[in-house]
Amino acid sequence: SQQGEEDPQALSIQEGENATMNCSYKTSINNLQWYRQNSGRGLVHLILIRSNEREKHSGRLRVTLDTSKKSSSLLITASRAADTASYFCATDVGSNYKLTFGKGTLLTVNP
Amino acid sequence: DVKVTQSSRYLVKRTGEKVFLECVQDMDHENMFWYRQDPGLGLRLIYFSYDVKMKEKGDIPEGYSVSREKKERFSLILESASTNQTSMYLCASSPGQGVLNEQFFGPGTRLTVL
Numbered sequence: 001s002q003q004g005e006e007d008p009q010a011l012s013i014q015e016g017e018n019a020t021m022n023c024s025y026k027t028s029i030n031n032l033q034w035y036r037q038n039s040g041r042g043l044v045h046l047i048l049i050r051s052n053e054r055e056k057h058s059g060r061l062r063v064t065l066d067t068s069k070k071s072s073s074l075l076i077t078a079s080r081a082a083d084t085a086s087y088f089c090a091t092d093v094g095s096n097y098k099l100t101f102g103k104g105t106l107l108t109v110n111p
Numbered sequence: 112d113v114k115v116t117q118s119s120r121y122l123v124k125r126t127g128e129k130v131f132l133e134c135v136q137d138m139d140h141e142n143m144f145w146y147r148q149d150p151g152l153g154l155r156l157i158y159f160s161y162d163v164k165m166k167e168k169g170d171i172p173e174g175y176s177v178s179r180e181k182k183e184r185f186s187l188i189l190e191s192a193s194t195n196q197t198s199m200y201l202c203a204s205s206p207g208q209g210v211l212n213e214q215f216f217g218p219g220t221r222l223t224v225l
Contacts, residue, residue, distance in 0.1 A: 040199075040221070042203075042219050043154075043201070045214065088153070088154070097141075097159070097161055097207070097212050098159060099214060101146075101153055101154040104153060
């Protein structure tokens with residue numbers, strides 16, 4: 001069964017706006033990761049947040065983690081057309097090498 | 112930079128053919144993975160390997176096998192391709208246990224089985 005579920009499934013915004021995507025999961029985790037996939041390509045790692053962290057920043061990305069609600073959010077500020085992609089959350093539940101991916105959020109940033 | 116390469120970007124095969132998908136990584140990673148990605152289903156793990164000659168089944172191993180004879184190379188084999196194996200196949204690698212397990216992905220192989 002799917003460990004992580006992203007919400008919404010699709011999001012369309014204008015350039016310059018902020019985009020927020022959410023991920024909910026079912027079991028306790030060691031860490032949660034976010035990946036980006038441009039159309040027809042492989043996934044690229046964006047950011048990792050450990051279970052004992054609540055917030056993390058990387059450039060225009062901000063990730064939060066609420067372990068009590070088993071949820072995470074990815075915020076992209078001042079979006080650009082080049083941010084158009086699918087975004088996936090992935091959870092590490094303790095195997096140290098296996099991740100479980102959600103189905104992704106398709107973000108479209110209109111110029 | 113870590114590089115994960117896959118042998119083909121696009122592949123067209125016929126039903127019943129034996130298909131080999133090759134993946135090579137250049138960062139001495141212990142772990143390697145094969146996923147398939149289908150619309151509405153996300154990424155599903157087929158097989159993974161945490162050491163040379165070691166393999167474990169993922170969530171959907173039926174119809175597939177794997178081979179890891181060398182650390183840098185992980186092959187996915189479709190013994191007798193079927194149309195329901197038409198999909199995007201993604202290979203990934205990550206460092207060994209005890210370290211943060213960010214995965215590095217190849218560009219993907221889009222396989223069509225006719």
